[in-house]
Amino acid sequence: MDSMVYDVAIVGLGPAGSTLARMLNKDVKVIAFDKKNDRDDSFKKPCGGLLAPDAQKNFAMFGMTLPKDILVDPQIFSVKTIDLKTGILRHYQRPYVNMDRHRFDLWLKSLIPENVEVHDSVTCSSVVKAGNVYEITVTENKVKNIYRAKYIVGADGANSLVRRSLFPNHKIDTYTSVQQWFHDRHSRPFYACIFDEELTDCYAWGLSKNEYFIFGGAYPVRNSRERFEKMKEKLRDYGFILDNPVKTEACMVLSPSSPRQLCPGDGHCMMIGEAAGFISPSSLEGLSYAFESAYKLSRLFNERK
Template identity: 40%
Template sequence: MYDITIIGAGPAGATLARLLGSKYKVLVLDRRELISPREGSFEKCCGGLIAPDAQRMLGKLGLGVPGEVLVGPQLFTVRTIDVQNKMERYYQRHYINIDREKFDSWLVSLIPSTVDIRCGVLFKSYEMDGRKIDISFQFDGKRYTEKTKFLVGADGANSLLRRQLTGSTFQKTYITVQEWFSVKQNQPYYSAIFDNDISDFYSWSIPKDNFLIVGAAITPKENVSRKFDLLKKRMINLGFELNESNKKNGAFLLRPQNAKQIFIGRDNVLLIGEAAGWISPTSAEGLSYAFRSAIALADSIDANSESPISEYHKNTKGLRLNIFQKNLKSPFMYNTLIRKMVMKSGLSSMSIRK
């Protein structure tokens, strides 16, 4: 029997496994091939930008990002485009631009060798058996089971474990689409596009070596592909070069509107990272929250205790306050009138000399 089974080896799951792997008997399951990635295998749809908060967390974890994970260009500027207000501003912001798949594989490579990591495995369900938990998963078309004391869902925005625990989906969920275009010359900035006709959240472009990623977070009830086509049309009108499409993928994205929407689990089934709802409601930055919640749970688990839930709740007080504060800031970014006033003031913006 395992002490801890972690579903998902993304940034949250891999970090928890790294922090607890030498202390406890740990099993990690992921449907992705993160140990020996294969061409065409399932990829996490992500912008792959490490924002300052996540950089700080990597520092706290004693980590520096290896060169082979980086892609160019490194970015120091956000170009903010407000379509309805017909305004544009540049703001200074330091991002580390990465290949997200390589980043996740690197985090998995840091997990101690004592941890049992199984990739290409799909978690299916769990059942309580007294104080133990029976988990069921699928590999190569066959069903397998294991027993564990604690079960951790680090399975991202569309967490099956959260849905099985709560019986419902997250309150504010978006469908994100990202399309990769080949470009001859890339842009030296990340752009954030606010356009009420596309989304009440935002759209973006991110340069990645010889590609430009165009992405948007769109409400599922709307016609997602029509909205995404409209975004591309508007971006071409703004001068973006979107000729040769290379790939397109999508993912769910959560947006917690208040800290009460975060669900950290029940008894000895716990949730970390975006599975719990830990993500910025203003920028959709999720890496720092994945690291912070993994550390908070690692500090709460004691194999001899019945459940770490109250300790984990206590250790995530700061994260809940952070979600509350971000929601207070939200109207300054997402209310068209207030955003117009902020952008018009030019506060913290900079001019670009070419």
């Protein structure tokens, strides 16, 4: 047991946690934990990796630019939307930045200043309140260590351990997101959103990313994989080439159905990003909410008296 008590422990260094860790004043003693690293076998967040206009606005507000090795081919200004019930197909304009999501996460993490004690390649397995502090149990190099902090920030994504541990009765509506990666054999790269109320009341997407085509969708948790396969079958008639996936990913994605489902935290526990339910329930775009909630929380800490 490390006897030091940190001011703030951040669980999760995705876009929300990394942004908070970067923005906290240097006089706040911060420790932060994250699963991922830069090795091939690292945890990688399943994602479309599209930086939508609202998230671009956050970057503008932060005065930040993006390094070009995070970008992928092609850059996207047009969304092809297909409604399978009516067969209607339309294009609309929306400027995205198409990125390598894992490289983006690692880059955001690399911007965290040295005064923050970062533990990566680690898994937090429990969070408990013990008197005035939080105790976080962390497995690092197969050894369990316990760290203590006065404040805890849950930035650990949709399936947040912090939310499940400290707010066990809090429920947020959830879909299962399934994505597969294919070698892209379409004649031209594109981005498509597909609606089919028979299979999901959310949507599916297809997206060219360098030499790959990612096809994914968010489905009701029950029979999500069968629904995904049926969607693939239907889209063959629309020219989608979805044979021989090279990678399959699945994870939960939150879709809060009312403001009451949001979980911003309580007392000395704060939640940011998707862990709090901050994500668009219709588009499932969440990067802007991750940045925005981290920024707002950093101001609360930095301006405290």
